[in-house]
Amino acid sequence: MGLVLFYVYGRRDLSGSIAAHAAFNGMLFVAALAVAHGPALTFTAGGATVTLPGTWQRTDAPPWSDFAAVGPAGAWIGVGHQEVETVGVEPEHFAENLRTGRFLLPSEMSLDPESVGVIDLPAGRAVSIDAEISGHEGRVVALLRSDRVWWLTMTTGGSARASADFNDALLSLELA
Secondary structure (H helix, E strand, C coil), X not given: CHHXXXXXXXXXXXXXXXXXXXXXXXXXXXXXXXXXXXXXXXXXXXXXXXEECCCCEEECCCCCCCEEEECHHHCEXXXXXXXXXXXCCCHHHHHHHHHCCCCCCCCCEEECHHHCEEEEECCEEEEEEEEEECCEEEEEEEEXXXXXXXXXXXXXXXXXXXXXXXXXXXXXXXXX
């Protein structure tokens, strides 16, 4: 790029070089916008479907997830399920079990008992918990069905955008 700008400077003086540099930066800006606001991606596995922005891409899922996606700044979202006997269990009761440690989670997850709460999602009532997952700040959402618990997990990776993307994914969640 330096050689191109030197050539333009030789032919058109400093104003030509400045204009070429501005045009190049403008193309990079437009390309970044196209990537950041590109078409949404739909991820489906294990009977769950979520939609994430185009900045996310599928990645290897840990053992507790059916699928996972990595996003900005290394942020991570995973969706998985666990077969359990939950017939008749209300989210409030499940939240109390999580708060008091009576429901075991993967060793990679450490929950903040003070943050446990019940939320309403289009897919149903769920339990939301702030967590540390594999050493990173995150959030876990558990949605109960008659024979399984769906776990949606997110680590921010330092990205402020990851939490908003996770909330959008929760709103798009469809379970078979």
